[in-house]
Amino acid sequence: MIVTPECVAPTGCALGEGPVWSPTEGFLWWVDIKRAKLHRYNPKTGNTRRYDLPIRASALALHDGCLLMAGDQEIGLYDPATEAYERWCTLSDEPETNRTNDGGIAPDGSFWFGTMDDREKDAQGGYFRLGPDRKLTQLRLPSVMVTNTMQFSPDGRTFYTCDSAEQEILAFDHDLETGTLTGRRLFASTYEFGGYPDGSAMDSEGCLWTCLWDASRVVRYRPDGSVDQVITLAAPRPTSCTFGGADLKTLFITTARVGMSFPALDSRPLSGSLFAIHVDVPGLPARGFGVGG
Known part of the structure; x- marks a missing residue:
């Protein structure tokens, strides 16, 4: 089954990322990493705002x-109402060229996120956990080039992440009591699509929707790793996705235009835009930081 999303916000982000749906506001929030911008989209009016x-x-x-955010080599809290930012903690032992990348909330309310070499030259990206008590710890996972996808299955017992440079989506067994990860295994390879796995979203049936950078696709993977559905985009570099709307049946997809040639941008002018598509299976409600269960 192949369906096509529509552009709902032609924001032209250099590197759109990190979408999150706020059910209380009815807004979709996302960032443009390279330009240090925060974007807001209101589906009711179609209006956007940039911070x-x-x-x-x-x-x-x-x-x-407010919005908890990972950026550069720190974690902080941003209040869009006042546009005030409070730094919470910094990553003290990271390589100088590293920056934060993808992140997500675990079942216990902690914030898991990864780092990467901003030059994309060395496999020196790590994984971290910020607990509800704001204690920062490094997870014992192998270093990778580009860390992406921080998603948990509906029951919280499986953790999914991506080693983007290797075109692999990985799965781990997650202990709900201790937060320990074991049983590292290959969940799916994206090599057949010619793309690199980026950000993902989890739906209520336990299927993982993963954006494939340079493949113009978002793929729905069943819990056994098989391909269930493929969405094609009018932008070659989808970066991440999340579910929103009152029924959580709208899949929002962020994209990028960074690194594309002028001819490529001429042929794909909507690169860097926010896309949306209605899907049949709702997503999971976004967990808030510090809220377990």
């Missing part, structure tokens, strides 16, 4: 009416 950020935020999470 300047003090960091190159790469991942967002909801927290007490």
Whole structure:
């Protein structure tokens, strides 16, 4: 089954990322990493708004009416109402060229996120956990080139992540009591599509929707790793996705235009836009930071 999303916000982001749906506001929030911008989309009016950020935020999470954000080499809290930013903690032992990348909320309310070499030359990206008590710890996972996807199955017992450069989606067994990860295994390879796995979203049936950079596709993978559905985009570099809308049946997809040649941009002018499509299976409600269960 192949369906086509529509562009709902032609924002021309250099590197659109980190979409999160706020059900209380009815807004979709996302960032443009390279330009240090925060974007907001209101589906009811079709209006967008852009905010300047003090960091190159790469991942967002909801927290007490504000946005928890990972960016550069730190974690902080941003209040869109006042445009005030509060730094919470910094990554003290990361390589100088590293920055944060994707992130997500675990079943216990902690914020999991990864880092990557911003030059995309060395496999020195790591994984971190920010607990509800704001304690930052590094997860014991192998270093990768580009960390992406921080998603958990509906029951919280499986953790999914991507080693983007290797075109692999990985799965781990997740202990709900201790947060320990075991049983590292290959969940799916994206080599057949010619794309690189980027950000993902989980639906209520336990299927993982993953954006494939350079393949113009978002793929729905069943829990056994098989392909169920493929969405094609008018932009070659989808970066991440999330579910929104009152029924959580709207899949929002962020895209990028960074690194594309002028001829490529001429042929794909909607690159960097926000896309949306109605799907049959709803997503999972966004967890807030510090809210377990």
